Amino acid sequence: xxxxxxxxxxxxxxxxxxxxxxxxxxxxxxxxxxxxxxxxxxxxxxxxxxxxxxxxxxxxxxxxxxxxxxxxxxxxxxxxxxxxxxxxxxxxxxxxxxxxxxxxxxxxxxxxxxxxxxxxxxxxxxxxxxxxxxxxxxxxxxxxxxxxxxxxxxxxxxxxxxxxxxxxxxxxxxxxxxxxxxxxxxxxxxxxxxxxxxxxxxxxxxxxxxxxxxxxxxxxxxxxxxxxxxxxxxxxxxxxxxxxxxxxxxxxxxxxxxxxxxxxxxxxxxxxxxxxxxxxxxxxxxxxxxxxxxxxxxxxxxxxxxxxxxxxxxxxxxxxxxxxxxxxxxxxxxxxxxxxxxxxxxxxxxxxxxxxxxxxxxxxxxxxxxxxxxxxxxxxxxxxxxxxxxxxxxxxxxxxxxxxxxxxxxxxxxxxxxxxxxxxxxxxxxxxxxxxxxxxxxxxxxxxxxxxxxxxxxxxxxxxxxxxxxxxxxxxxxxxxxxxxxxxxxxxxxxxxxxxxxxxxxxxxxxxxxxxxxxxxxxxx
Amino acid sequence: xxxxxxxxxxxxxxxxxxxxxxxxxxxxxxxxxxxxxxxxxxxxxxxxxxxxxxxxxxxxxxxx
Numbered sequence: 068x069x070x071x072x073x074x075x076x077x078x079x080x081x082x083x084x085x086x087x088x089x090x091x092x093x094x095x096x097x098x099x100x101x102x103x104x105x106x107x108x109x110x111x112x113x114x115x116x117x118x119x120x121x122x123x124x125x126x127x128x129x130x131x132x133x134x135x136x137x138x139x140x141x142x143x144x145x146x147x148x149x150x151x152x153x154x155x156x157x158x159x160x161x162x163x164x165x166x167x168x169x170x171x172x173x174x175x176x177x178x179x180x181x182x183x184x185x186x187x188x189x190x191x192x193x194x195x196x197x198x199x200x201x202x203x204x205x206x207x208x209x210x211x212x213x214x215x216x217x218x219x220x221x222x223x224x225x226x227x228x229x230x231x232x233x234x235x236x237x238x239x240x241x242x243x244x245x246x247x248x249x250x251x252x253x254x255x256x257x258x259x260x261x262x263x264x265x266x267x268x269x270x271x272x273x274x275x276x277x278x279x280x281x282x283x284x285x286x287x288x289x290x291x292x293x294x295x296x297x298x299x300x301x302x303x304x305x306x307x308x309x310x311x312x313x314x315x316x317x318x319x320x321x322x323x324x325x326x327x328x329x330x331x332x333x334x335x336x337x338x339x340x341x342x343x344x345x346x347x348x349x350x351x352x353x354x355x356x357x358x359x360x361x362x363x364x365x366x367x368x369x370x371x372x373x374x375x376x377x378x379x380x381x382x383x384x385x386x387x388x389x390x391x392x393x394x395x396x397x398x399x400x401x402x403x404x405x406x407x408x409x410x411x412x413x414x415x416x417x418x419x420x421x422x423x424x425x426x427x428x429x430x431x432x433x434x435x436x437x438x439x440x441x442x443x444x445x446x447x448x449x450x451x452x453x454x455x456x457x458x459x460x461x462x463x464x465x466x467x468x469x470x471x472x473x474x475x476x477x478x479x480x481x482x483x484x485x486x487x488x489x490x491x492x493x494x495x496x497x498x499x500x501x502x503x504x505x506x507x508x509x510x511x512x513x514x515x516x517x518x519x520x521x522x523x524x525x526x527x528x529x530x531x532x533x534x535x536x537x538x539x540x541x542x543x544x545x546x547x548x549x550x551x552x553x554x555x556x557x558x559x560x561x562x563x564x565x566x567x568x569x570x571x572x573x574x575x576x577x578x579x580x581x582x583x584x585x586x587x588x589x590x591x592x
Numbered sequence: 593x594x595x596x597x598x599x600x601x602x603x604x605x606x607x608x609x610x611x612x613x614x615x616x617x618x619x620x621x622x623x624x625x626x627x628x629x630x631x632x633x634x635x636x637x638x639x640x641x642x643x644x645x646x647x648x649x650x651x652x653x654x655x656x
Contacts, residue, residue: 237656242655242656243656246655279654288656289654289655290654290655290656291653292651292655294654295655308647309643310639310642310643310646311643311647311649312642312646331655337652337654338653339654341656415653429639433636433639434632437628437631437632438625438628441625442624442625445623445624445625446624448623449622449623452622453617453622456622458615458617505614554626555626557626562624564619564624565626566619566626574619574620574625574627575616575617575619576616576618576622576624577615577616578614578615
């Protein structure tokens with residue numbers, strides 16, 4: 068028995084129609100949006116691999132499809148997408164030279180894959196496509212929850228960077244399970260957490276509550292909020308439910324950290340729809356404000372009913388202000404289409420947190436702001452006192468920052484990182500040599516909350532490479548909420564305040580020579 | 593021949609692997625601090641209570 072490999076072009080409208088049919092047909096919105104994403108990626112050809120044994124579908128099959136009277140296919144198909152014509156790569160015989168060519172070709176042109184399940188109403192199986200870059204004037208879209216995924220063709224490794232996507236089948240799991248699955252698959256690929264299937268998540272959510280017990284198999288077509296939280300905890304994470312008030316602001320630090328957030332959208336009634344937030348869009352503001360969330364007109368989400376990398380506007384006006392067009396999530400009914408947005412529909416959010424993190428982003432930023440505020444208020448007196456002791460702040464930058472503070476024009480951006488990630492960013496970034504020298508050998512906990520300090524002018528830049536910070540704080544993410552020594556570092560222009568929670572009289576101020584503005588962290592693999 | 597005055601004015605180079613000399617003073621001696629204020633803690637407790645109340649309301653939802 069052989070696996071068949073067929074190459075097809077993606078040039079003419081007929082080619083795209085053929086692909087749409089292969090993926091399940093144009094009556095499914097998720098298929099149309101997957102195809103639309105491939106068009107934006109400028110896919111030029113695909114290779115159909117048939118049959119393909121998919122681990123996720125096999126888990127679903129064992130859990131449900133193998134136990135039905137009606138016979139279901141066991142095997143899937145897999146479609147690999149390329150940015151150039153792949154047909155020369157598949158010429159036989161498959162010599163070493165030919166396979167090396169394929170490896171090189173894939174490195175340059177591979178756009179990802181889509182598993183096609185033998186399920187007429189839910190054909191889109193595990194799919195990883197390259198996330199789109201760019202996006203319009205004065206806008207930057209970043210999928211922060213992205214990881215490397217490998218696929219193999221004739222034993223040749225092909226790598227794509229993206230976020231796993233899946234369509235719900237409502238037999239093994241609904242949108243709640245699939246939204247959790249997408250988040251957990253990212254954490255598996257990026258950080259080595261356990262591999263879990265949709266069937267596992269449904270099992271983790273047991274025992275069923277009244278809500279899950281209204282359908283058979285139990286919990287197959289919905290999960291309650293409690294059951295979602297239970298499933299996340301059972302899978303080895305700390306579920307963190309985020310404040311419903313100002314929910315977009317609450318979500319942002321986790322998305323900036325590369326932590327997937329499951330977002331529940333109220334679409335009327337008590338049955339809502341869950342999506343996975345995997346990134347955010349940054350837009351330069353005409354009248355810049357102090358809140359980091361005001362620079363984010365949309366989150367990037369995986370919506371198992373609409374498609375991968377969809378945009379969820381922050382409010383009802385964002386998509387017209389920024390021309391999001393077809394990228395947004397719409398609920399269609401005869402004669403109308405309701406575009407969903409965070410402000411009007413977001414009511415429940417839960418982040419997949421490590422069990423080693425003991426403080427929240429809200430607490431970290433609140434703590435950071437409290438200390439920044441207090442120390443900037445103290446600086447008019449502290450500067451001469453520091454100068455007397457031989458420590459000179461960077462006058463120009465400190466004056467700028469103090470002026471921004473007086474004008475309520477300081478922007479804070481908070482994210483969670485590991486000590487290694489923090490040092491790597493600092494070492495590779497544009498901070499002054501003396502700041503690097505002072506910070507790179509500091510003993511830090513495994514997880515820290517970083518809060519970057521910018522002014523509206525230094526932050527309001529469309530490209531992450533142009534955004535600059537005046538300083539930052541480092542907070543111990545393993546400190547308990549009631550402790551007062553969580554803040555370990557506060558860097559302001561020319562000075563570094565450090566706190567060793569394990570030492571007496573531990574708070575010290577050091578001078579930083581030749582200090583300067585430096586880059587915001589940009590999420591990289 | 594080394595100039596003695598120059599030698600005295602040049603800070604010693606740190607040995608490999610050691611931090612360089614850096615002027616450091618206790619934070620409280622210049623009026624700076626990293627200790628969270630009681631007000632900030634109270635504010636955060638209030639926010640946390642609001643979050644719990646909202647989360648209890650959201651228990652009514654199920655997701656599909």
